[in-house]
Amino acid sequence: MGGTSICHQLTSGAYVSEDLFELSRQLLSGETSIGDHHPLRMGTQAAIQLVTESVIFVESFANAIATRTGAGLVLVDGGSPLHAQAIFGAVRSWTDERLDTAIYTHGHVDHIYAIRNFEAEGNGPARVVAHQAVPDRFKRYELTNGYNGVINQRQFQLGGPLFPAGYRYPDETYNDSLDVTVGGTEFSLHHDRGETDDGTWVWMPQAKILCTGDLFIWASPNCGNPQKAQRYCDEWAVALRKMAALGAEFLLPGHGLPIAGADVIRGVLEDTATYLESLFTQTIEMMNSGARLDEIIHTVQPAAEVSDRPWLQPVYDEPEFIVRNIWRLYGGWYDGNPANLKPAADRALATELATLAGGADKLSERALELSNVGEHRLASHLVEMASLAAPDVAEVRSARATVFAARGQTETSTMAKGVFAWAANESTDQPE
Ligand SMILES: [Zn+2]
Numbered sequence: 001m002g003g004t005s006i007c008h009q010l011t012s013g014a015y016v017s018e019d020l021f022e023l024s025r026q027l028l029s030g031e032t033s034i035g036d037h038h039p040l041r042m043g044t045q046a047a048i049q050l051v052t053e054s055v056i057f058v059e060s061f062a063n064a065i066a067t068r069t070g071a072g073l074v075l076v077d078g079g080s081p082l083h084a085q086a087i088f089g090a091v092r093s094w095t096d097e098r099l100d101t102a103i104y105t106h107g108h109v110d111h112i113y114a115i116r117n118f119e120a121e122g123n124g125p126a127r128v129v130a131h132q133a134v135p136d137r138f139k140r141y142e143l144t145n146g147y148n149g150v151i152n153q154r155q156f157q158l159g160g161p162l163f164p165a166g167y168r169y170p171d172e173t174y175n176d177s178l179d180v181t182v183g184g185t186e187f188s189l190h191h192d193r194g195e196t197d198d199g200t201w202v203w204m205p206q207a208k209i210l211c212t213g214d215l216f217i218w219a220s221p222n223c224g225n226p227q228k229a230q231r232y233c234d235e236w237a238v239a240l241r242k243m244a245a246l247g248a249e250f251l252l253p254g255h256g257l258p259i260a261g262a263d264v265i266r267g268v269l270e271d272t273a274t275y276l277e278s279l280f281t282q283t284i285e286m287m288n289s290g291a292r293l294d295e296i297i298h299t300v301q302p303a304a305e306v307s308d309r310p311w312l313q314p315v316y317d318e319p320e321f322i323v324r325n326i327w328r329l330y331g332g333w334y335d336g337n338p339a340n341l342k343p344a345a346d347r348a349l350a351t352e353l354a355t356l357a358g359g360a361d362k363l364s365e366r367a368l369e370l371s372n373v374g375e376h377r378l379a380s381h382l383v384e385m386a387s388l389a390a391p392d393v394a395e396v397r398s399a400r401a402t403v404f405a406a407r408g409q410t411e412t413s414t415m416a417k418g419v420f421a422w423a424a425n426e427s428t429d430q431p432e
Pocket of ligand 1: 111255
């Protein structure tokens with residue numbers, strides 16, 4: 001475990017954190033709960049963990065890694081617009097070395113912004129290196145900026161700000177792999193699809209440091225995200241197996257804490273691969289047998305031998321959503337239920353069922369009963385139908401707010417909590 005003694009040698013100021021390697025050891029062993037250290041918690045601070053004499057891990061909402069090479073700094077990732085200044089300040093509390101090269105592990109907007117803070121120092125532009133699909137992602141974000149603003153507010157329960165723009169495009173892109181050497185320090189870049197189509201993981205062979213990007217985030221992998229673009233479950237598992245074989249002494253993830261120790265690192269990567277492989281294999285087998293999406297979602301579970309691992313809990317994304325993403329990648333959008341091929345409008349079906357039930361209030365009353373006994377899935381259907389059939393009835397609005405607020409409380413993942421809290425707020429706000 002390399003971190004403990006090194007950490008305390010760093011006395012340059014307020015940015016020095018508690019020993020993150022020790023905290024990570026406690027989380028891995030179950031001495032501390034992941035619920036108390038959510039890997040994607042909000043907050044605008046950044047903290048430093050020294051990894052070696054020349055490498056620091058900067059913990060933030062999304063992490064960054066800085067390496068002093070003697071010929072200029074190399075940065076892996078650069079945080080969101082909200083965290084860029086803190087990341088920049090944290091690095092500058094450690095070294096004055098000018099930024100030479102920045103590597104993006106992918107183009108998500110929580111990973112790319114501190115570069116402009118360094119470039120604003122006036123020491124010339126940095127060289128930004130990324131996978132060749134990153135510029136296409138930025139163009140997609142320019143096209144769908146409004147949509148991404150809405151879904152991010154819903155996912156993170158934010159009042160704002162809207163989705164960021166002003167992307168720092170890479171200067172150099174690559175396809176499969178690329179070796180970058182700065183001042184004698186080697187960075188081996190490898191592309192795999194997983195959370196994104198533009199992923200890069202970085203291997204620093206001299207210090208045996210592995211920067212996984214978001215391929216490891218201390219949670220059930222963000223491989224199902226209901227509101228965002230396609231993820232790649234099977235290729236993600238392949239990437240994890242490749243990384244597990246490297247013999248890394250340090251794992252520096254895109255979110256959450258750094259990990260030290262070759263055996264521990266191999267274990268967490270292999271277990272995460274097993275988790276994804278189990279979801280993938282079950283889903284594909286059921287698709288091949290002709291099962292409907294509905295049956296698959298309610299049958300497939302992550303492998304029992306790894307599902308209780310502290311770093312695989314569904315606190316951000318969920319395995320049920322991963323199953324849907326596998327279906328989306330390998331199947332069509334038709335879910336196998338013929339009523340869904342060319343459905344009636346939601347409101348027409350809801351009105352018909354409300355009439356059959358004896359009124360929308362009957363549906364919302366039953367929804368509240370079901371909610372009270374923990375039948376949140378059924379309760380959600382009934383209250384949503386009541387609301388579609390009678391959107392302006394105060395009792396129905398109130399029931400909808402109650403049912404979705406209660407459901408949000410029982411969910412574990414950021415994504416489900418966000419969607420249900422958003423729904424509850426829609427019915428809490430005054431009608432226009
Ligand atoms: Zn991220």
